[in-house]
Amino acid sequence: MQDKMVPLMGVASAFIFAAQMINFPVAGGTSGHLLGGVLAAIFLGPWAGALVITIVLIAQALIFQDGGITALGANILNMAMLGTVGGYYIYYFLGLLFKGKKGTIFATAAAAWASAVIASSLCALELALSGTSPLTIVLPAMAGIHAIIGIFEALITTFIVGFMIKIRPDLIYKKEKA
Amino acid sequence: MVTGLFISVAIGALISPFASSFPDGLEKVAERIGFMEKGEGRQILGTPFFDYTIPGIANEKLSTSIAGGLGAGLLFAAGCGVAVILKRMKKKDA
Numbered sequence: 001m002q003d004k005m006v007p008l009m010g011v012a013s014a015f016i017f018a019a020q021m022i023n024f025p026v027a028g029g030t031s032g033h034l035l036g037g038v039l040a041a042i043f044l045g046p047w048a049g050a051l052v053i054t055i056v057l058i059a060q061a062l063i064f065q066d067g068g069i070t071a072l073g074a075n076i077l078n079m080a081m082l083g084t085v086g087g088y089y090i091y092y093f094l095g096l097l098f099k100g101k102k103g104t105i106f107a108t109a110a111a112a113w114a115s116a117v118i119a120s121s122l123c124a125l126e127l128a129l130s131g132t133s134p135l136t137i138v139l140p141a142m143a144g145i146h147a148i149i150g151i152f153e154a155l156i157t158t159f160i161v162g163f164m165i166k167i168r169p170d171l172i173y174k175k176e177k178a
Numbered sequence: 179m180v181t182g183l184f185i186s187v188a189i190g191a192l193i194s195p196f197a198s199s200f201p202d203g204l205e206k207v208a209e210r211i212g213f214m215e216k217g218e219g220r221q222i223l224g225t226p227f228f229d230y231t232i233p234g235i236a237n238e239k240l241s242t243s244i245a246g247g248l249g250a251g252l253l254f255a256a257g258c259g260v261a262v263i264l265k266r267m268k269k270k271d272a
Contacts, residue, residue: 004179006261011182013257014250018190021230021246023198031200048264055256064249065228070219120203132213141211145203 005048008171012040012052017059024152032149035119037084038091038112039157043164045173046088053080074126078119087115092175105162112157116150117143183254191247194230195239 016036023031036056041049057075060066067075094107124142128135164171201209208214226233227245235241 006258006265007179007183009261010254010256010258011179011186014183014186014254015189017253018186018194018246018250021190021194021197021242021249023200023202025198025200028206029200030206031198031202033197033202048261051260051264052257055260056253059249059253059256062223063225063227063252064230064245065223065225066230068217068219069222123204127213132216133211137211138207141207142203145206149203 004171005044008043009048009052012044012049013055016040016052017056019156020056020060026145026148026152030145032146032152034156035079035083035116035153036157037079037119038087038108038115038153039160041084041088041173042091042108042157042161043171043173045175046085049088050080050084053084074123078122078126082122083115083119086118087111090114101165104165105158108161109154109158113147113150113154116146116153120146183250186254187247187250189246190250191243194246195242 016034016039019034019036021033023033026032035053037049037053040052043049044052054076057067057072057079061069061072061075088111091107091111094110095104097103098106120142121139124139125135127133127138127142132138161172200206205214208217230245230249231238231241232244232248235244
């Protein structure tokens, strides 16, 4: 692990915490905010990225009573595991298919959008499994609204990654060859 | 890095008071389908910083602003701390 990992994990945690506070209006009286899993993973790799999202979720639940202690496990599974690690591998494999800078940007946008939809779909599945709401109702509702929120996730993530590739390309995580 | 931390604290302190107060994706779905009340379970843990506010500050925007700025600083420390622990663990393995 490189030395820059320590401040980078600090900045990523601070930034994603702050960004998650910024709800922006999307459609029909609904708001959305950044998840940031794919964003974190592009700089830190999938596992350190997932750890950053986990730190943010724990702080939100413990300090600000947002998200909830009893929902923490589900939140970590949905957003840190599936949203971040899963989202990173979408980015990684799309990056293998589409080369060059344009390919990276496309992979970033697609993975960020997908991470929002996938994480919210898993949340819908959990709501259905817990008997909160039937899957046929809650899944299309959650996936639908997060397909729109995901567009913002993709825009914000792509803007930051595109900007950082220009000014600090060394900070982008490179998968070590096994 | 310093710039990144500065931007994060600035977002937390300066932009967060103006964030949309519309319900988010999950809250909206919960409202529409009607399972919002299931989220109002028994409180397990209390905190003085409930819903991103600082106790004793009546001005809601100022309160959110301080909570956002301090929160971002705290999260920076937490992120660095976890990274330092990880680094030490890796050294032991090697």
